[in-house]
Amino acid sequence: MALYYESSSSSSNESEEEFILNILIRLPKPRVFRNRSDPLTYFDDVEFSRRFRLSKVMFGELMHLIGENIQHDTRRNHAIPSSMQILITLRFLATGTFQAVIGDLVNIHKSSVCRIIKRVCNEIAQLRRKFIKMPSTLEEIQQTKFGFYKMHKFPQVIGVIDCTHIRIQSPCQDIGEQFRNRKGYFSFNVQAVCNSNLEITDIVARWPGSVHDSTIFDNSSVRAKLENNEFGDCYILGDGGYPCRRYLMTPLLNPLTASEKKYQKSQIGTRNIIERVFGILKRRFPALALGIRTKLTTTMAIIVAAAVLHNMLRMHNDPMPQDDNDEIDPEIFQELPVLPARQIGNVYRTHLINTVFSSDD
Numbered sequence: 001m002a003l004y005y006e007s008s009s010s011s012s013n014e015s016e017e018e019f020i021l022n023i024l025i026r027l028p029k030p031r032v033f034r035n036r037s038d039p040l041t042y043f044d045d046v047e048f049s050r051r052f053r054l055s056k057v058m059f060g061e062l063m064h065l066i067g068e069n070i071q072h073d074t075r076r077n078h079a080i081p082s083s084m085q086i087l088i089t090l091r092f093l094a095t096g097t098f099q100a101v102i103g104d105l106v107n108i109h110k111s112s113v114c115r116i117i118k119r120v121c122n123e124i125a126q127l128r129r130k131f132i133k134m135p136s137t138l139e140e141i142q143q144t145k146f147g148f149y150k151m152h153k154f155p156q157v158i159g160v161i162d163c164t165h166i167r168i169q170s171p172c173q174d175i176g177e178q179f180r181n182r183k184g185y186f187s188f189n190v191q192a193v194c195n196s197n198l199e200i201t202d203i204v205a206r207w208p209g210s211v212h213d214s215t216i217f218d219n220s221s222v223r224a225k226l227e228n229n230e231f232g233d234c235y236i237l238g239d240g241g242y243p244c245r246r247y248l249m250t251p252l253l254n255p256l257t258a259s260e261k262k263y264q265k266s267q268i269g270t271r272n273i274i275e276r277v278f279g280i281l282k283r284r285f286p287a288l289a290l291g292i293r294t295k296l297t298t299t300m301a302i303i304v305a306a307a308v309l310h311n312m313l314r315m316h317n318d319p320m321p322q323d324d325n326d327e328i329d330p331e332i333f334q335e336l337p338v339l340p341a342r343q344i345g346n347v348y349r350t351h352l353i354n355t356v357f358s359s360d361d
Helices: 002-026 045-053 056-070 082-095 099-106 110-125 139-153 213-218 221-227 257-282 296-315 341-354
Strands: 157-166 187-194 200-210 233-237
Touching: 045 056, 045 082, 056 082, 056 110, 056 221, 056 296, 082 099, 082 110, 082 296, 099 110, 110 296, 139 157, 139 257, 157 200, 157 213, 157 257, 187 213, 187 257, 187 296, 200 213, 200 296, 213 221, 233 257, 257 341
Parallel strands: 157 233
Antiparallel strands: 157 187, 187 200
16 A cells, blocks of 8 residues: 555656656746847947948947937837947848848847847938939939030930849849849849949839840939939930930940941940949948848848948948958949830931030040
């Protein structure tokens, strides 16, 4: 009788221990708040600029613009401050690396990094109406035209247009092939217009990589403004991937006369500035050159945010950081074959060649 009592008591104790052990296993993992370093105080001006792609002065300007909009409205401890959120986003743009790696550098979980990048880039992209805009007043149009004319003597130019591919991760199978470009990888085909100061005046970052440059232009707001003659008798310059129109001057397929050769030289020399803009943009923010691994909507916001930051830094003459080793390969800009031009565009281009580029000056 006593032996039976001891065995039943022993089994009861074991079941209680297993029950308690199961409860302990299922308890939620306690939150761990890791110590976070402050890059603003840890790095000097040069090192800060190299790691975050802008100076501390421009960082303060960015904080002034969006700091209040991204701060957490909570009284709980350990909320990530606005300054740290901006630094995380800038570091992502400066490296394009995995979000887990960014989080390890500042001791923040990768899920928080993901939310921060999306939130901050959306706020920066909201500034596009302030920093990315075509010339609207008569004075702005005159200054833009004069800036282009000083370069290669091409008159009446208010912008140069082209597209560049921003590499992305493979989208879902249903729409994946829409984003595969002619070079074989997945991308967004991003259209941009720039001025002579290397500032982006218009950007479209929503079309898959398989879409042709001319299709993006035909469905853009800048084309509607040009069609409505909002800029007067002005032109934008494009490469052979665009059809020649009365407001869009493209290069000649086979220039023969002296006037045509002079036009060709001036057109190509002026148009090359958009390739410089793409090179500066991707060199300043290498994530655009190396590839972006986020959701499509977040990727679009990242591209526009990078363009806004680019214009901010150009307007304030913030110098390009001097890297110790520049290993990013520049994008090869290959012109597409010349499309059949519309007759009215050829007439305007021929008139321009015969009246402006026929002189010996």
